[in-house]
Amino acid sequence: MTDMKQKSSTAPVPDLVAPTKGRRRRVPALLVILAGAAIVLALTYTLPPFRNYQLATVGAYLCVTAGLTILTGLNGQLSLGHGALMATGAYTLALAQNKWLNLPLSFLLAIVVTTAVGVVIGLAAARLRGPYLAGLTLAVAIVVPSVTSTFDETFNSDQGLSVVLDPPPGTIPMERWQAWLCWAGALVTVSLLVLLVRGRFGRDMRAVRDDETAAKLAGINVARTQVLAFVVSAACAGLSGALFAFLAQSVSPGAFPLTLSLFLVMAIVIGGLGSLVGSLLGALLLVVLPTLSQSIAEQTGSHRLEGNLALVVFGVVLIVVMLAAPGGIASIRFNRFWANTVRRNR
Amino acid sequence: MKRTVATALAVVLLATAAGCSDDGGGGSSGSADVPGVTDTEVTVGTHMPLTGPAAAGYSKISPATKAYFDFVNANGGVHGRKITYKVKDDGYNPANTQTVVRELVLQDKVFAILNGLGTPTHTGVLDFLKTNRVPDLFVASGSRSWNQPDKYPGTFGFNPDYTVEGKILGTYVKEQQAGKKVCVLGQDDDFGRDFLAGVEKVVGPVAAKQTYVTSNPNVGPQMGALKAAGCQVVMLATVPGFTALSIGTAAKIAFKPQFVVSNVGADPTTVGKALGAAAPLMEGVVASNYLPLTTDEANPWIQLYKKVNAEYNGNAEFDNNVVYGMSVAYLFVQSLQAAGKDLTRDGIIAAVKKNGFQGPGLVPMRFSDTDHSGYGGAQLTKVEGGKAVFFGTPYTTDDKDAPVAPHTAQAVTPPQNGVPAA
Numbered sequence: 211m212t213d214m215k216q217k218s219s220t221a222p223v224p225d226l227v228a229p230t231k232g233r234r235r236r237v238p239a240l241l242v243i244l245a246g247a248a249i250v251l252a253l254t255y256t257l258p259p260f261r262n263y264q265l266a267t268v269g270a271y272l273c274v275t276a277g278l279t280i281l282t283g284l285n286g287q288l289s290l291g292h293g294a295l296m297a298t299g300a301y302t303l304a305l306a307q308n309k310w311l312n313l314p315l316s317f318l319l320a321i322v323v324t325t326a327v328g329v330v331i332g333l334a335a336a337r338l339r340g341p342y343l344a345g346l347t348l349a350v351a352i353v354v355p356s357v358t359s360t361f362d363e364t365f366n367s368d369q370g371l372s373v374v375l376d377p378p379p380g381t382i383p384m385e386r387w388q389a390w391l392c393w394a395g396a397l398v399t400v401s402l403l404v405l406l407v408r409g410r411f412g413r414d415m416r417a418v419r420d421d422e423t424a425a426k427l428a429g430i431n432v433a434r435t436q437v438l439a440f441v442v443s444a445a446c447a448g449l450s451g452a453l454f455a456f457l458a459q460s461v462s463p464g465a466f467p468l469t470l471s472l473f474l475v476m477a478i479v480i481g482g483l484g485s486l487v488g489s490l491l492g493a494l495l496l497v498v499l500p501t502l503s504q505s506i507a508e509q510t511g512s513h514r515l516e517g518n519l520a521l522v523v524f525g526v527v528l529i530v531v532m533l534a535a536p537g538g539i540a541s542i543r544f545n546r547f548w549a550n551t552v553r554r555n556r
Numbered sequence: 557m558k559r560t561v562a563t564a565l566a567v568v569l570l571a572t573a574a575g576c577s578d579d580g581g582g583g584s585s586g587s588a589d590v591p592g593v594t595d596t597e598v599t600v601g602t603h604m605p606l607t608g609p610a611a612a613g614y615s616k617i618s619p620a621t622k623a624y625f626d627f628v629n630a631n632g633g634v635h636g637r638k639i640t641y642k643v644k645d646d647g648y649n650p651a652n653t654q655t656v657v658r659e660l661v662l663q664d665k666v667f668a669i670l671n672g673l674g675t676p677t678h679t680g681v682l683d684f685l686k687t688n689r690v691p692d693l694f695v696a697s698g699s700r701s702w703n704q705p706d707k708y709p710g711t712f713g714f715n716p717d718y719t720v721e722g723k724i725l726g727t728y729v730k731e732q733q734a735g736k737k738v739c740v741l742g743q744d745d746d747f748g749r750d751f752l753a754g755v756e757k758v759v760g761p762v763a764a765k766q767t768y769v770t771s772n773p774n775v776g777p778q779m780g781a782l783k784a785a786g787c788q789v790v791m792l793a794t795v796p797g798f799t800a801l802s803i804g805t806a807a808k809i810a811f812k813p814q815f816v817v818s819n820v821g822a823d824p825t826t827v828g829k830a831l832g833a834a835a836p837l838m839e840g841v842v843a844s845n846y847l848p849l850t851t852d853e854a855n856p857w858i859q860l861y862k863k864v865n866a867e868y869n870g871n872a873e874f875d876n877n878v879v880y881g882m883s884v885a886y887l888f889v890q891s892l893q894a895a896g897k898d899l900t901r902d903g904i905i906a907a908v909k910k911n912g913f914q915g916p917g918l919v920p921m922r923f924s925d926t927d928h929s930g931y932g933g934a935q936l937t938k939v940e941g942g943k944a945v946f947f948g949t950p951y952t953t954d955d956k957d958a959p960v961a962p963h964t965a966q967a968v969t970p971p972q973n974g975v976p977a978a
Contacts, residue, residue: 258662258663259658259662260658260659260662260663261663263655263658263662264655267655355769355771355772356771356772359744359769359771359772362744362767366745367744367745367767367769368676368743368744368745368769368770368771369675369676369679369744369745369746370650370676372679372680375683377687384684384687385658385662454651457654458650458651458654458680459654459680459683459684460650460654460676460679460680462650462676463771464648464649464650464651464676465649465650465651467649504644504645507645518607
């Protein structure tokens with residue numbers, strides 16, 4: 211057991227987890243967020259509509275991958291059920307929106323309800339370790355379709371619900387509006403998470419991940435830290451799910467299958483566990499890789515492969531990245547790479 | 557070294573991502589700047605379950621449609637334009653449908669969406685297609701949602717809707733199985749609900765009703781309940797896989813009612829394949845159909861389709877899905893012909909509304925200003941010797957209170973060269 215712990219603590223960890231040297235100064239979070247907002251705004255005016263829609267999807271994914279990477283990377287709890295938490299947010303948004311047609315209220319409700327669900331699962335999760343926790347969250351992910359068919363009056367079974375939306379304000383094109391909302395959500399989420407993990411709570415989480423006994427001896431409330439970490443990441447997943455419902459204008463169990471939960475975990479591992487930059491890369495991959503495999507399938511003319519090819523591509527990328535950079539893409543130090551190249555060429 | 561490899565990989569990934577994002581403009585310079593239309597080409601797109609739970613059978617539809625378009629293209633196309641058919645896989649997942657339809661409309665700039673398959677999948681893109689004024693032609697589903705001309709002026713159905721089917725099959729049950737206990741097993745969505753509504757309109761309240769969801773491939777409890785209720789006729793609003801499952805499960809518990817099945821899930825080839833060695837259980841199953849039967853070698857439409865299938869579809873196994881796909885393609889070519897040389901989005905919608913299409917269907921299409929639903933009826937089939945055969949006459953009705961009336965007009969034959977003329 212201690213072996214495993216030591217192993218995980220010696221794995222290369224990217225900047226947000228443990229800033230390597232004093233030389234790597236922290237950029238103020240607000241500055242990063244403002245820069246991010248400016249980039250997204252510029253992109254929404256330059257990209258064609260479909261790319262804007264994909265950009266919006268990346269933003270929606272970023273909410274959940276950011277929350278999940280904190281939970282798994284910093285607190286050491288593995289969740290295979292975040293797809294179900296997204297479904298909770300999505301269904302809440304759909305039900306609220308169809309009832310009151312008030313988008314801010316619906317988003318708020320989606321986050322509140324998912325947070326409440328997160329508290330319940332988080333309390334159970336804090337009592338479980340490793341594979342048992344994975345099993346519990348896996349069960350949550352699997353149960354979604356049964357819930358929608360058992361309460362089919364409310365959730366309309368496999369067919370799901372459509373989401374009534376007002377047209378975007380003014381003359382803003384729909385896709386630009388979607389990109390703005392999704393990235394507003396993503397940037398708020400990321401900035402709150404940055405504040406959280408750079409403060410005392412972040413240190414507590416890392417302490418709990420690395421050695422629970424030592425953390426306890428140091429006066430950290432282990433259970434509380436774990437529950438809180440789960441609740442925070444659940445709230446992020448709820449917002450993400452709500453954004454997906456808003457993007458797709460419909461919710462159904464088919465949109466939140468078990469593979470989604472697995473893809474999320476894969477994405478943060480490939481991106482770089484515990485790093486918010488890694489979660490951004492992961493969110494990007496979740497959008498790029500399926501598109502890529504689709505165009506490969508189209509070029510080779512084998513339509514039947516399409517849906518399955520995404521899995522293969524994801525798997526191959528996972529293996530290659532893990533072999534080349536065990537800490538994920540975010541752990542690659544480009545400056546060191548350039549320095550090496552320059553030295554070699556001299 | 558490790559770093560170098562990793563960095564190279566990251567660069568490749570980013571380059572691909574960037575490469576994907578600069579081909580947005582690709583489109584047309586047509587006469588009147590209509591998306592997807594040039595002087596020599598018209599591009600249409602669709603979303604289909606090529607993978608996932610609904611792929612069985614349904615994944616054969618779009619290759620068949622494409623094959624017929626290739627055949628038409630080889631014969632000079634329509635008004636000098638070749639038809640390009642872009643098929644995107646959505647895996648029957650509404651979230652994917654959103655993405656692929658946006659890709660087709662916003663990036664590939666298709667002229668229209670043709671035959672998008674699935675009630676839950678297609679429901680999610682209705683508003684998007686309406687906002688972008690994209691013709692949404694001949695949706696592959698019998699939901700009544702496609703028939704809302706006021707709300708969705710550009711959307712048109714193809715299948716007879718499930719209520720119409722329920723009424724026609726209900727009439728058969730009422731007349732031919734009089735006095736028997738009638739029960740319904742339906743999919744837990746518009747399909748099952750609309751079908752049940754149609755059945756009950758004709759036979760009155762049924763003795764027992766059960767539902768299933770595709771995510772749970774077990775109908776044991778449902779068939780058990782129907783057996784316990786003493787059902788003698790079981791009407792199925794099921795997709796092919798669940799038709800097989802229901803018939804197989806009933807046989808296992810020694811429950812032998814008369815099965816009456818919606819055309820959606822009644823293709824003997826697909827269901828027989830799912831049943832495997834138990835395929836003879838299908839003997840005597842009654843279903844409905846509105847297109848020529850694959851086994852009817854003497855039918856000129858089947859002869860045409862078989863020829864196209866051999867030449868342009870790699871001689872795929874010839875089942876109802878192939879006939880369906882080609883019939884959709886035929887109707888679309890008719891619509892293009894009717895829309896004329898100056899092809900516009902409004903033009904094709906007006907042409908479809910004007911209707912007057914005669915094609916492979918056994919009953920007429922119903923398109924008009926106020927009706928956007930597809931075929932207006934069906935004829936009954938019975939499985940005999942492993943093959944479905946028609947009996948009686950075709951019937952027409954609507955989804956409201958119109959009576960189920962026999963349709964006596966003679967079926968038309970395909971044009972000499974197989975391509976509809978203007």
